Amino acid sequence: MTDRAQGGGNRYAGTAQKVVQAGTVFGGIRIDTSKVPLLPAPNQLPATVAHFTGREADLRQLHSLLPDDDAHEPATLLISAIAGMAGVGKTTLATYWAHRIRDRYPNGALYVNLQGYSNEKVADPGPVLGSFLRALNVPDAEIPADVASRAALFRSLLTERRVLVLLDNAATPEQIRPLLPGSPSSLVIVTSRSRLSGLIARNGARPIFLGLLSDTEAMRLLRRIAGDARIDSEPTAATALAGYCAHLPLALCIAAARVVVNPHKAIEELVAELSAERNRLDFFNTEDEETAVRAVFSWSYRSLSPDAAKMFRLLSLYPVPVIDIPGTAALAGISKKSARDLLRLLFDGHLLESQPGSAYRFHDLVLAYASECLEADEPPSSRAEALQRISGWHEYLRLREHTVAHTTEWGRATALRQAGEHALFFHWHDEAIPLLKESATIFSTIRDHRGAGLAHLGLGEAYRKLDQQHRCIQHLQKAADEFAKANxxxxxxxxxxxxxxxxxxxxxxxxxxxxxxxxxxxxxxxxxxxxxxxxxxxxxxxxxxxxxxxxxxxx
The missing domain is CATH 1.10.10 (Arc Repressor Mutant, subunit A)
Known part of the structure; x- marks a missing residue:
């Protein structure tokens, strides 16, 4: 294989696994040319569920992220962030899609449950990287101690390799970022109950917001688990069962399982159990806490800040399905800005669904859970005060709407003053002040001095509560002047x-x-x-x- 060339150098041709280059060598030399055993390419993906149903549009959206030609990799790392409420099937969809595209990534598939929402401690990126590095054939002795060095080695190893990385049940972008490959040859799939806005903004993640199943998909899922014969025997009851599950895949799976394990109980009887409002979440209990609806909701609830958790509880008292910002502020006795921020936090955590016009609503089962939290965690006095405020708010809305029904200026001015005084009673100053000012203007125009005086009196009280003494004095003086004119x-x-x-x-x-x-x-x-x-x-x-x-x- 080698010979001595002119100039004293070594010349080598051919291929070898190990090569030693030396000058003059003395003694017997033995070179071991046996191959070093390596672990196979990792394939850590969990098994797909047998009853995967629907999601055709979501699968098309996911598949559209991939390049058309496997030979041409994307310019940047692909990160698909699948977000949605608890129990909506994020992990199921991610795992199903990962298996479908597994052959595009011949160098391996890595998986970890980051425990972002669970009874377990949230996974730290350091140990996760250690596990990934071992799966990629890095000996324990060569795994760095600190997270930054582990992340750097992980990125180096994946350079030009085609590896699929599934990061399941993530909590925050900060937990995810150390686990991202550095080159565009790999694909990362993330699932989370958070919307991961930071990962979208900074790392270019492509979001998929997973919704509830359609009517057709919900019935198809029931059939896949309970069987066509059982569903066809009671189609009306089966449809009602799907409705009480509110099209949430986890709830549908549990309900279908109860049909299966109770072969002698009619579906109609199960529907009757489920229709009892106070027992609704009890119906979805299982011996496995990982799949009980109440338990998976509780992990989202426990992740909230104290203020957001209190808002979540109080919103279960909201008297109409559509929740708006002013009504929320009234319910909780806080500013509209604070209400807007807290509603956004609950929305980002998929505990509320968005509605047109900066409004929100609860999913039916989440509302049932919020009601349980209210009874368990909110003091009775706080509940009573919130009920008084929200009742007062809806009375105020009625009074305000009544202001446009009057055909006379005096009637309109009086209605404006009454609505303003009602708002003032509940300290809703930004609502009260414009109404009282308009009332005062109309009363002055029609020379109703007492009416104008009462409106200015209310304005003086509003500015007193706002600690704006100069404006308070101005309006109280006007009130005194108007009352003097009216004797x-x-x-x-x-x-x-x-x-x-x-x-x-x-x-x-x-x-x-x-x-x-x-x-x-x-x-x-x-x-x-x-x-x-x-x-x-x-x-x-x-x-x-x-x-x-x-x-x-x-x-």
Whole structure:
């Protein structure tokens, strides 16, 4: 194989597994040319389920991500992110598709359950990379200790290799990124209950948002598990059974399994059990917690922040199916911005479904679970307060709608004031202020001074609660002026009393004393001695506090 060439060099031709190049060698030399045993290319994909049904459109969308010609790989790494609610069949679809395209990736298929939503601890990328490296024939002694080095070695090994990587049940993009190959020759499939917006934005993942099964697909799944004969014997009951499962694949599989294991029980009897609202989720219990509907929902619930979890519970009290942002803010007693952010979090976690017009709704079974969480985790006082707020909100909507029904200006202005005062009672200032301003304008136009005074009185109260003292004083002064024009002395007392206290809060005791003294004069003329005693006490306190100070203008 070798000979000595001129110039003292070694010349070699042919192929070999091991080659030693040396100058002068002394002693006996033995070269072991036997092959080093290697593990076969990994094929870690779980088995597909026997009853896989439907999903033709989703499979077409997934397949469209692949290049038409296997000889031409894409320019960048393909990442398919399959997202959807608990029990919708993300893992089933991902596994089924991975097996269908497995021959495109001859160098192996890697799989891991990242435990993003489960009873187990969320998988750390370090041990996952260690497992992948071992499957790729890296000895334990050569596996780096830190995550960054393991990820770098993983990317190096997969360079120009065609490997399929299925990352199942992921929690966050941060958990996924160290597990991504660096070259475009491989394919990554991710499943998650999160929408993984960060993975889409930063890593170019192609999202597939998995929905519920259609009516046809739901019945086909029941047939695949329970058998045509059983379903055909009670078609009406079988259709009702699919309806109570709300077209969720996991629920349908459990219901079909109950048909199978109860051969002497009519499907109609199972439907009767399922129709009892309080027992609805009990019907979907199994001996395996991994497949019980209540359990898989609980993993999503436990992943929420405290504020989002509270919102999830309270939303089960929402009196209509479509949930909007203002109503949610009223229900929880929070700002519209906070309500919008929390609804988005629940939507991103697939605990709410989107509706047109920035609205949302619950899946029927998720609503049943939210109701259970409300009863278990929300104090009765909190539930009662939320119910009062949401009832008040819908009464407010009725009053606001009533404002357009009036044919007279006075009727419309009165309805606007009543709706505004109702909103003010519940501290919905952004709703109350525009209504009260419009009411005040109409009353002033038609010279109804008392009506205008009441509207300005409400505006003064709104700005007091918002701690906007300058605007509070402006409207209280207008209220007092309007009541004086209408010769409404009782209302004048109310406005002047509030005005005096507003001036005191604003740090102008002189103005406060003037308004309260005016209040006293009217009260004495009305014979309201008890009220006058209260105002005298307040006046004395303001006078005592103001003694060392000079009046200063409102800033």
């Amino acid at each position: 409404c002395r009782v209302d004048s007392c109310t406005a002047l009393h509030k005005l005096g206290k507003a001036w005191a809060r604003a740090g102008n005791p002189g103005k406060a004393q003037g308004a309260l003294q005016h209040t006293l004069q009217i009260m004495e003329s009305l014979g309201k001695t008890a009220d006058a005693d209260l105002v005298l006490k307040e006046l004395a306190e303001i006078t005592a506090d103001a003694a060392p100070h000079r009046d200063r203008p409102l800033e």
